[in-house]
Amino acid sequence: MKLSTEFYDQLNAIKNFNQLDYNDPQVVAIRLRADHELTAMDQKGEYTSLKKSPRQKRPNSIYDLYENGKVIATGTANEIAEQTGIKKNTIVKFGTPKYVQGIDKKVNKYAEKVGKK
Numbered sequence: 364m365k366l367s368t369e370f371y372d373q374l375n376a377i378k379n380f381n382q383l384d385y386n387d388p389q390v391v392a393i394r395l396r397a398d399h400e401l402t403a404m405d406q407k408g409e410y411t412s413l414k415k416s417p418r419q420k421r422p423n424s425i426y427d428l429y430e431n432g433k434v435i436a437t438g439t440a441n442e443i444a445e446q447t448g449i450k451k452n453t454i455v456k457f458g459t460p461k462y463v464q465g466i467d468k469k470v471n472k473y474a475e476k477v478g479k480k
Contacts (some may be wrong), residue, residue, distance in 0.1 A: 422479040426458050431470045439480055 420437075423439040426445065436443045444451040456462055458474035466473055 424476045425478045426474040427472045427477050
């Protein structure tokens with residue numbers, strides 16, 4: 364079920380759609396009508412199919428954390444954070460190309476992405 368053409372005609376009749384006055388009785392009536400129609404669609408199960416599906420969880424990146432050129436930890440950012448006490452966001456930052464480019468790898472800590480989990 365689609366929203367009625369009458370509803371769209373009423374919306375198109377309002378000029379300057381971007382500058383609606385939400386206290387205008389005509390706009391309030393149209394919004395109430397839309398809410399009513401969407402509620403009816405939801406009760407029939409037709410509206411739920413129009414809603415966005417839940418966001419798929421992305422796979423976690425696996426990092427090698429280096430200190431003085433030696434690997435000190437391997438795993439996801441959360442796992443390395445638990446092992447080393449370094450914050451997760453810091454480990455992710457250590458793995459960015461811009462961070463790695465600007466440091467001396469023989470002295471500083473840095474991370475490299477080695478895969479996905």
